[in-house]
Structures are given as C-alpha cells and as structure tokens.
Amino acid sequence: xxxxxxxxxxxxxxxxxxxxxxxxxxxxxxxFSIAPGEVLGVVGESGAGKSMTGAAIIGLLEPPGRIAGGxxxxxxxxxxxxxxxxxxxxxxxxxxxxFQDPLTTLNPLYTVGAQLIETMVTHLPLNPxxxxxxxxEWLELVGIPAAAQRIDSYPHEFSGGMRQRVVIALxxxxxxxxxxxxxxxxxxxxxxxxQVIALLKRLAREKGTAMMLVTHDxxxxxxxxxxxxxxxxxxxxxxxxxxxxxxxxxxxxxxGLMGSIPPVSRRLDRMQQIDGAMPRLxxxxxxxxxxxRCPKVFDRCMVERPxxxxxxxxxxxxxxxxxxxxxxxxxxxx
Amino acid sequence: xxxFIVSRVLQALPVMxxxxxxxxxxxxxxxxxxxxxxxxxxxxxQRTQLISDLGLDQPFFVQFFKFVVNAAQGEFGLSYxxxxxxxxxIAERAPATLELALCAAALALAIGVPMGxxxxxxxxxxxxxxxxxxxxxxxxxxxxxxxxxxxxTFSVWLGWLPSFGRGDTIRWGxxxxxxxxxxxxxxxxxxxxxxxxxxxxxxxxxxxAEMLEVLRTDYIKFARARGLxxxxxxxxxxLKNTLVPVITITGLQLGAIIAFAIVTETxxxxxxxxxxxxxxxxxxxxxxxxxxxxxxxxxxxTINLIVDxxxxxxxxxxxxxxxxxxx
Numbered sequence: 001x002x003x004x005x006x007x008x009x010x011x012x013x014x015x016x017x018x019x020x021x022x023x024x025x026x027x028x029x030x031x032f033s034i035a036p037g038e039v040l041g042v043v044g045e046s047g048a049g050k051s052m053t054g055a056a057i058i059g060l061l062e063p064p065g066r067i068a069g070g071x072x073x074x075x076x077x078x079x080x081x082x083x084x085x086x087x088x089x090x091x092x093x094x095x096x097x098x099f100q101d102p103l104t105t106l107n108p109l110y111t112v113g114a115q116l117i118e119t120m121v122t123h124l125p126l127n128p129x130x131x132x133x134x135x136x137e138w139l140e141l142v143g144i145p146a147a148a149q150r151i152d153s154y155p156h157e158f159s160g161g162m163r164q165r166v167v168i169a170l171x172x173x174x175x176x177x178x179x180x181x182x183x184x185x186x187x188x189x190x191x192x193x194x195q196v197i198a199l200l201k202r203l204a205r206e207k208g209t210a211m212m213l214v215t216h217d218x219x220x221x222x223x224x225x226x227x228x229x230x231x232x233x234x235x236x237x238x239x240x241x242x243x244x245x246x247x248x249x250x251x252x253x254x255x256g257l258m259g260s261i262p263p264v265s266r267r268l269d270r271m272q273q274i275d276g277a278m279p280r281l282x283x284x285x286x287x288x289x290x291x292x293r294c295p296k297v298f299d300r301c302m303v304e305r306p307x308x309x310x311x312x313x314x315x316x317x318x319x320x321x322x323x324x325x326x327x328x329x330x331x332x333x334x
Numbered sequence: 335x336x337x338f339i340v341s342r343v344l345q346a347l348p349v350m351x352x353x354x355x356x357x358x359x360x361x362x363x364x365x366x367x368x369x370x371x372x373x374x375x376x377x378x379x380q381r382t383q384l385i386s387d388l389g390l391d392q393p394f395f396v397q398f399f400k401f402v403v404n405a406a407q408g409e410f411g412l413s414y415x416x417x418x419x420x421x422x423x424i425a426e427r428a429p430a431t432l433e434l435a436l437c438a439a440a441l442a443l444a445i446g447v448p449m450g451x452x453x454x455x456x457x458x459x460x461x462x463x464x465x466x467x468x469x470x471x472x473x474x475x476x477x478x479x480x481x482x483x484x485x486x487t488f489s490v491w492l493g494w495l496p497s498f499g500r501g502d503t504i505r506w507g508x509x510x511x512x513x514x515x516x517x518x519x520x521x522x523x524x525x526x527x528x529x530x531x532x533x534x535x536x537x538x539x540x541x542x543a544e545m546l547e548v549l550r551t552d553y554i555k556f557a558r559a560r561g562l563x564x565x566x567x568x569x570x571x572x573l574k575n576t577l578v579p580v581i582t583i584t585g586l587q588l589g590a591i592i593a594f595a596i597v598t599e600t601x602x603x604x605x606x607x608x609x610x611x612x613x614x615x616x617x618x619x620x621x622x623x624x625x626x627x628x629x630x631x632x633x634x635x636t637i638n639l640i641v642d643x644x645x646x647x648x649x650x651x652x653x654x655x656x657x658x659x660x661x
Contacts, residue, residue, distance in 0.1 A: 058559055060559060088561050088562075091558065091559055091561035092561025096559075096560075097556070097559035097560075099552055101552060104553060105552045105553055105555075105556040107553040108553070108575075108649070108651060109648065109649060111650075118562065118570075119561075119562070122561060122562055122563065154651070170556075170560060171560075
C-alpha cells in the first residue's frame with residue numbers, strides 16, 4: 001500500500017474553535033491517508049469529530065472553527081492553506097461531497113437538471129446543451145427511472161431515496177478523485193440504505209474514485225469500506241483493515257463499539273453498551289481521553305496521552321500495546 | 335393557472351363586499367348628509383324632497399344594493415365639500431399618489447435589497463455596521479420629521495429641489511404624469527425618499543435576516559461543496575430563497591405606502607389622494623371617504639393577488655397540482 005501515492009493525506013490535523021470560554025480543540029493530531037480507489041470508513045459517536053474531519057478536508061469548516069495545525073494533501077499538493085478561490089475550484093471538481101439529509105441538500109427552487117448542469121458547466125469544458133445530455137446520463141447512472149423526463153422535475157417531486165441518488169449524481173458529475181460522504185444513508189429508510197450504499201460502492205469502483213465514508217453505522221462500514229478509522233473525542237484511536245478491526249479490535253473503545261453491534265444469529269436479553277458518555281470538548285481528561293470509561297485503565301493512562309502504535313495488526317492509541325503494559329490479561333479481551 | 339386566478343378573485347369578493355358595507359355604513363351613521371347638504375335655511379318640503387332624491391327613504395338593503403351597483407361602476411356620487419363627482423376627484427388625484435408610491439417602492443427595493451444582501455454576506459464589515467445603524471435611524475425617525483429635515487437641507491439651505499407641489503405635469507389621456515418633465519422629476523425626489531426610507535430600511539433588515547437564515551442551510555453548504563462560484567451561491571441560490579418573504583412584505587408595504595402616503599403628501603403639499611382624503615375627513619365629506627376606503631381595499635386585494643402570482647413564479651413547491659410522482 002505504501003508504494004502507491006495516496007489521493008488524500010491528512011497529517012497531524014488540528015482544528016480549533018475559539019469560543020468566549022476558551023479554546024476548544026475539536027480535532028487533535030488526526031492523521032490518515034486514502035489510496036486511489038480505496039474506501040476509508042470513519043466511525044465514532046456523535047461529536048467524535050468525524051464530520052468535522054470531512055468538513056476540514058473540503059474546506060468548509062463552520063466559522064469560527066479553523067485549521068490550527070497539520071496539513072491536508074491532495075495528490076501530494078497542500079490544500080489546507082489555499083486561498084478560497086483556488087479551493088473552490090477543487091471542491092466539486094477534485095473532491096466531491098455527499099451530505100446526510102437529501103431532503104435539505106438540494107435547492108428547492110431549481111430543477112435537479114439545472115443543479116446538475118450548473119455544477120458541470122462550472123467545472124468542465126461543456127456548453128449547456130452538452131451538460132444537459134451528460135446530466136441525463138448521470139441520472140440514468142444513479143438509477144433514476146425515465147431520466148430524460150425527470151431531469152426537469154424539482155427536488156420535492158422525488159422521494160428521499162431518489163433525492164439521495166440525485167445528490168450522489170451531483171457529487172460525482174464533475175468526476176472527482178475523492179468523495180467525502182458524510183452519513184450518506186443515515187436519513188434514509190433501512191430498505192433504501194442498502195441500495196444507496198450499493199450504488200455508491202459500484203460508482204466509486206467504476207470511476208476509480210476514492211471515498212471517505214463517515215458514519216456511525218458499523219454495518220455500513222463492514223459492508224463498504226476497505227479500511228476503518230475509529231474516532232473518539234477528536235482523535236483517531238484505532239485504524240486498520242475493516243476485517244481485522246471488526247474481528248480483533250485492539251483499542252478497548254473499538255472493541256466496545258464492535259461489541260455493541262447486536263448479533264443476528266442469537267437472541268440477546270440486553271444490548272452491549274459502553275458506560276458513560278464521551279467527554280465534552282471543554283473537559284477532555286488528562287492522559288488518554290477514554291480513561292474514565294475504559295474497563296482496562298491503568299496508571300499510565302491517567303497521565304500520558306498514547307499515540308497510535310501497532311496493535312493486533314492495526315494501529316491503536318492505547319498503552320496496553322506499549323512496552324511495560326499489564327500485558328497478560330490485556331491481550332485477551334474482545 | 336387560470337383556475338387559480340379565478341378562485342382568488344372569487345375569494346376577494348366577500349372581502350370587497352364587507353368593506354363596501356362598512357363604507358356604506360358611514361353614510362348612515364357618521365353625520366347626517368341631508369343636514370350637511372341643506373345648510374342653515376331650509377323648508378320641511380325641501381328636506382323631504384332631498385331625502386327622496388337621495389333615496390334615503392328606501393329600506394337599508396335596497397340602499398346598500400344600489401350603493402354596490404353604483405360603486406362597481408365607479409359612481410360614488412357628489413363630494414359634499416367640492417360638489418363634484420367623487421370619481422373625477424379621485425381620477426385627478428390617483429396618478430400623483432400612484433407615481434409617488436411606486437417610485438418610493440422602487441427606490442426602497444433597488445437600494446434595500448442590495449444593502450440587505452451585502453449586510454447578510456459581510457456581517458462584520460464596517461460598512462455593514464454603518465448600514466445597520468443607518469437603518470435604525472430610518473426605522474425610528476417619524477416620516478414628517480424626515481420630510482421636514484429634507485426640505486430644510488435641500489430646499490431651504492441648498493435650494494436644489496422644490497419643497498412642495500408636483501412640478502409641471504403632462505397628460506396622457508386621463509393620467510397626468512410628472513415623470514416626463516424635469517421639474518416634475520425634481521419635485522418627486524424628496525417626497526419619494528421620505529416615503530420610501532422606512533420601507534427601504536425594513537426591506538434591508540428583512541433581506542439581511544433571511545440571507546443569514548438561508549446561508550446556514552444545507553443546500554447552500556452543498557452548493558459551496560459543489561464548488562460553485564460565490565456569485566452563483568449568493569445570488570442564484572441564496573437570494574432566490576429569500577424572495578418569498580420579501581415579496582410578501584413588499585406587497586403589503588406597497589399597499590400601506592399608497593394608503594398612508596397622507597403624512598408625506600401633507601408635508602410636501604403633494605396633490606394626491608392622501609391629501610384629498612385628509613381634507614375630506616376635515617369636512618366630513620363622506621362620499622369621498624367611503625370611495626377612498628373602497629379603493630384602498632381594492633388596491634390591497636389586487637396587490638395580494640399579484641403577490642400570490644409571484645409566489646407561484648418563484649417557488650415551484652407552491653404550484654398546486656404542478657407535481658408529478660412525488661413522495
């Protein structure tokens with residue numbers, strides 16, 4: 001993997017929110033990369049920083065949030081410090097974005113065709129007539145029936161699932177190399193979710209598009225992603241191949257997360273859960289941020305913050321995998 | 335579309351009839367027209383004669399029916415004060431008021447909308463802060479004071495613009511316009527600013543609030559994520575979504591400008607309907623007052639119809655029966 005040049009490389013990304021009560025660090029020391037055609041899943045609880053990471057990459061952090069450190073590289077070129085106008089040309093053209101709620105991401109006053117044509121004409125050397133023909137192709141590609149007629153329909157004339165297909169067409173229509181999909185199926189009916197995920201996966205494979213798939217749904221990750229990054233309190237706590245993380249989660253938080261997926265094969269009286277709640281950004285504990293909830297906590301966790309280190313074939317930010325950890329019982333969890 | 339207009343017109347009928355009833359009731363309950371018309375010296379025979387001439391001895395509903403039929407034909411009888419047909423008086427005065435009101439509204443829109451967009455987009459720039467402070471003055475200063483201050487500055491001190499009247503007018507059929515002559519245009523400037531200033535600040539604040547609201551929506555974020563130019567995002571996507579409330583308020587305000595131009599017309603001695611109305615109130619000239627009431631009601635109903643049609647043009651979700659498929 002390391003000899004292929006990554007599409008996206010994020011190095012030590014730090015995002016801060018200056019507030020009246022002081023500085024909040026929303027993302028701290030986040031590093032990962034995505035190879036061409038690869039799907040990286042990003043999971044975590046609400047507020048762990050998953051969506052924030054996506055917003056930072058496409059350069060659309062909500063003010064007053066700002067990138068305070070680190071680098072974001074697209075095909076080796078730094079994009080985190082580009083002026084707004086240059087970044088605009090990258091958005092849509094090189095990085096496509098898909099948002100959570102298809103009911104609110106389409107402008108209600110324009111036909112889906114107008115929105116597709118507008119996006120393509122902005123980025124590609126097409127005249128409006130050519131763009132219209134391409135728009136119909138795209139609508140067909142994402143599975144809108146009777147695309148040639150539906151192109152002149154308004155968003156409110158489509159169902160939620162169909163609208164998300166339109167959003168996918170909009171994100172892909174300028175053929176970007178990377179898609180940042182922020183909870184693309186969360187707002188959809190369960191029966192539609194699988195279809196939309198299958199569509200995204202198929203299109204990404206056909207077009208060779210890499211994807212960062214942000215979700216809190218481990219099922220979606222397991223089905224779609226090649227690798228997965230688990231986030232907690234603004235940091236990546238574990239990253240590795242999906243199969244391995246699901247089977248041998250190294251970090252106690254990821255293993256808790258995997259344990260809370262209800263098995264289909266047997267009945268449970270009680271769902272597994274992780275006690276407590278994620279700390280607020282203003283009150284992240286010293287040492288490992290997971291220490292108040294961790295069942296395997298020991299002295300070192302309370303004072304020193306762990307970095308990512310090799311663990312069970314993945315990388316995990318956990319002192320259990322450092323030299324001198326209370327080893328014997330540590331490695332037999334999960 | 336046609337059915338929509340027809341249904342709106344039918345809905346307007348009860349409104350107009352209710353206003354007609356109110357303005358008719360003024361004849362019956364505000365003052366005694368017979369006493370007013372006869373003056374001091376009269377015989378009982380003259381009085382009975384006048385009552386039967388005016389049809390006042392007939393039952394209430396017959397009188398009301400006649401009133402409505404006449405009003406529908408533009409017949410409002412004679413002014414008590416000027417002894418001339420009310421319809422003629424209004425036809426003489428209406429162009430002045432309408433020109434003034436439309437110019438004030440156009441001014442308010444042409445300046446208020448861009449200012450609102452600017453202050454919405456660049457919330458923290460010093461120019462935005464200046465506009466907001468300025469708009470507070472516009473909202474809080476009473477109209478007559480603004481008018482007087484303008485007269486003081488531009489007519490008395492600088493002597494650039496006339497302080498009263500309409501200037502020279504040109505007649506096009508029954509319509510007299512001041513827009514075609516230099517002195518007419520000069521005379522229009524100060525009253526139009528006076529009348530439009532409040533509307534301007536109102537529209538600016540409304541557009542600003544709506545822009546701030548719309549800029550937070552997901553579809554604007556998505557439009558940015560698609561890499562559209564700022565121009566397309568701000569004016570194509572954001573501004574268009576602020577239009578529905580702006581159209582509503584502008585419509586209502588245009589009605590209000592026409593109906594309540596009275597203060598401005600008084601300050602500038604503008605020969606419009608407002609001035610006619612205020613003089614008629616002073617003289618208890620009921621035919622003029624009731625005709626004015628009906629005319630204003632008609633104006634509001636018409637403006638509302640136009641506003642509804644504009645909604646229809648702006649927002650596809652409001653096009654009844656326009657959708658196919660759907661959820």
